[in-house]
Amino acid sequence: MIRSRRRxxxxxVAAILGVLVxxxxxxxxxxxxxxxxxAQELTLVIANVNTRNESLRAEVADLERTVAxxxxxxxxxxxxxxxxxxxxxxxxxxxxxxxxxxxxxxxRVTGEIGGEGVEDLLNELRNAGAEAVAVEAVRVxxxxxxxxxxxGLSVENTALPDGFxxxxxxxxQILTGTLTRAGGVIAxxxxxxxxxxxxxxxxxxxxxxxxxxxxxxGHGTPSx
Amino acid sequence: MTAVLARIRALPSWQVTLTGALFVLGFLIAAQLAAExxxxxxxxxxxxxxxxxxxxxxxxxxxxQTRILELRxxxxxxxxxxxxxxxxxRQINAALEHARIAGxxxxxxxxxxxxRLEDADNxxxxxDSLVTARDIxxxxxxxxxxxxxxxxxxxxxxxxxxAVLDIGNAILANSAYLAPPYEVRAIGPDDLYxxxxxxxxxxxxxxxxxxPYGLRxxxxxxxxxxxxxxxxxxxxxxxxxxxxxxxxx
Numbered sequence: 001m002i003r004s005r006r007r008x009x010x011x012x013v014a015a016i017l018g019v020l021v022x023x024x025x026x027x028x029x030x031x032x033x034x035x036x037x038x039a040q041e042l043t044l045v046i047a048n049v050n051t052r053n054e055s056l057r058a059e060v061a062d063l064e065r066t067v068a069x070x071x072x073x074x075x076x077x078x079x080x081x082x083x084x085x086x087x088x089x090x091x092x093x094x095x096x097x098x099x100x101x102x103x104x105x106x107x108r109v110t111g112e113i114g115g116e117g118v119e120d121l122l123n124e125l126r127n128a129g130a131e132a133v134a135v136e137a138v139r140v141x142x143x144x145x146x147x148x149x150x151x152g153l154s155v156e157n158t159a160l161p162d163g164f165x166x167x168x169x170x171x172x173q174i175l176t177g178t179l180t181r182a183g184g185v186i187a188x189x190x191x192x193x194x195x196x197x198x199x200x201x202x203x204x205x206x207x208x209x210x211x212x213x214x215x216x217x218g219h220g221t222p223s224x
Numbered sequence: 225m226t227a228v229l230a231r232i233r234a235l236p237s238w239q240v241t242l243t244g245a246l247f248v249l250g251f252l253i254a255a256q257l258a259a260e261x262x263x264x265x266x267x268x269x270x271x272x273x274x275x276x277x278x279x280x281x282x283x284x285x286x287x288x289q290t291r292i293l294e295l296r297x298x299x300x301x302x303x304x305x306x307x308x309x310x311x312x313x314r315q316i317n318a319a320l321e322h323a324r325i326a327g328x329x330x331x332x333x334x335x336x337x338x339x340r341l342e343d344a345d346n347x348x349x350x351x352d353s354l355v356t357a358r359d360i361x362x363x364x365x366x367x368x369x370x371x372x373x374x375x376x377x378x379x380x381x382x383x384x385x386x387a388v389l390d391i392g393n394a395i396l397a398n399s400a401y402l403a404p405p406y407e408v409r410a411i412g413p414d415d416l417y418x419x420x421x422x423x424x425x426x427x428x429x430x431x432x433x434x435x436p437y438g439l440r441x442x443x444x445x446x447x448x449x450x451x452x453x454x455x456x457x458x459x460x461x462x463x464x465x466x467x468x469x470x471x472x473x
Contacts, residue, residue: 009242033394033403034275041392042274045401048391049281052399052456056288059457063295070302084303084316088323089465094458095327096384099466119365120358127387131463141384142328143373145365147425169463207466215326217373220334220411220451222325224300 093132096141096211100132104169104206105176110162111196112150117189119146121166121198124185128178130168132208136160139211150193156213172202282401289455296329296453328383328454332374336411336449337420339363342404344438352437355406357390359433360397363408363441364388366426370419372410374451378402381454398456409451417445 037045066083073080092098107121122140125133133140138156146155153160168175179186179200186198303320306313324330341363344353364375364382375382380397388397395402410416420426434441 006236006239034278034401035271037271037392037394039270039274041394042271042278044391045394045396046274046278046281048396048399049278049285049401053281053285053288055399055457055459056285056292059459060288060291060295062459063292063299067295067298067302070299070306074302074305080306081312081316084306084313084320087299087303088316088320090460091320091323091327091329091458093463093465094384094460095323097323097326100460100463101466102463104462116358116362119361123357123361123387123389126385127389131385131460142375142382142386143368145368147365147369171462208463216322217325217332217334217411219336219413220332220374223331223333224321 095215096132096139096213097215099210100169100208101205102131102169103172103204104130104167104202105172105179106201106203106206107166107168107179108199108201109164109166109196110198111193113153113189113193113196114150115145115147115153117193117196118153118166120185120189121179122146124179125166125168125170125175128170128175130170130175132169134167134208136164137209139209139213141211141213141215143213143215144211167206167208169206169208172204176200176202278401285400292455293453296324300324327458328374328381329458331450331453332411333448333450334374334411335414335416335447336372336409336451337367337417337443337445338449339408339410339441339443341406341408342440344440346438350437351393353439354393355395355404355439357388357395359439360395360406360408361388362429362433364410366420366423366429367408367410367412367416369425370412370416370423372412372416375408375410376451378407379452381452383454383456398454409449411449411451417443 034042034045066087069083070080073083089098093100109118109121118135122133122135135144135146135155136158138144138158144156146153146160148154151162153164178184179198181187186200189198190196300320303317306317325332341355341359343355347353360377364377367375377388377397380386380400380402383398386398388395395404395406413419430441433439
């Protein structure tokens with residue numbers, strides 16, 4: 001009887017200690033970065049990740065519809081060429097392989113700015129949900145970089161003129177609001193580069209060309 | 225006193241051990257609570273559920289990304305079995321494959337470099353001793369300029385729409401939270417590292433940003449670096465293919 005009680009007491013203490021140690025290790029190891037963030041930063045991270053999860057759910061729903069439609073056509077022995085064509089058009093437009101049109105903004109940049117400043121502007125456009133972006137006649141895709149010192153900017157081996165235009169497709173309201181908000185990227189760049197002027201014009205129709213960059217990998221092998 | 229000692233001696237040894245262990249545990253908990261000031265205790269209480277929520281959302285995100293990759297693989301398979309006109313189907317499938325590779329929807333393996341970017345060993349109160357989104361963007365841009373053909377940041381593929389942002393001390397890419405340390409992978413020509421390290425702008429980045437603030441930048445050059453597929457949305461709400469453009473097919 002006494003031996004049994006002893007065992008129970010030791011088992012209980014060992015279990016409690018085990019749970020505490022594992023919980024402590026997990027909270028530290030699961031995400032060392034998160035545990036270093038303040039409550040406000042965590043709230044912002046949660047809002048961003050949550051928004052992304054919603055868009056991922058929408059993507060899953062879209063893909064499931066495509067699978068159902070292809071399976072259905074396949075089962076009936078019918079062709080789903082229209083589905084394939086529509087998939088292809090969407091993919092090519094997104095990847096920058098074909099020209100696209102839509103509402104958006106035109107951004108006029110005049111005055112001296114460095115390549116990293118223009119890249120900050122492009123990054124903020126992507127953050128605001130720009131679906132396609134062009135710097136003058138160059139479509140911005142993965143690998144496109146605006147580089148150089150103020151007064152000597154280039155993109156895809158093409159020199160940019162002193163005053164140049166960036167065009168982006170997306171919600172003109174969100175794009176304009178994000179760029180021009182107090183303390184936003186335009187305000188920050190204005191504080192960094194003296195004499196720089198950046199004006200944003202919302203437009204109903206913006207045309208973005210296809211990329212001329214070769215996006216087929218020459219060194220990597222795709223896992224299809 | 226002698227009576228008390230005699231009673232303790234009479235106790236079974238396991239009870240003494242257990243009492244000692246519980247005493248130590250109680251002491252440790254009390255010491256921990258006493259060491260934290262009231263403000264820290266308040267914020268700790270506030271942060272714990274937020275960290276739990278963030279981790280839960282991150283798990284959901286991982287599951288959704290896995291599902292997207294599975295569905296895309298299923299679609300590729302179904303498209304390959306399309307019963308329409310053989311030549312036309314082959315042509316469209318080849319174009320689809322090309323677009324998927326070009327857009328980064330397919331995992332790529334090839335020669336390249338893996339960089340690891342970390343905060344300074346003993347970061348001070350200044351933000352400069354921590355890795356920022358701009359540091360990661362600069363490294364990726366330098367890799368593109370040196371000839372990289374694919375890049376990723378932690379498990380996020382860099383695509384045409386990738387934004388890398390600071391949210392306080394946290395960094396997000398493709399709106400996904402990036403846990404430090406930050407790993408930038410790139411595939412490119414055999415002399416990618418040489419091209420990168422001889423570039424004036426990369427040298428300037430190391431001189432002005434890495435060295436003075438103690439940020440840690442390490443790398444490995446490998447024959448086979450794997451850059452993951454983009455597992456995010458490609459839905460377009462505003463843009464549409466330009467109808468005035470010449471139809472390809």
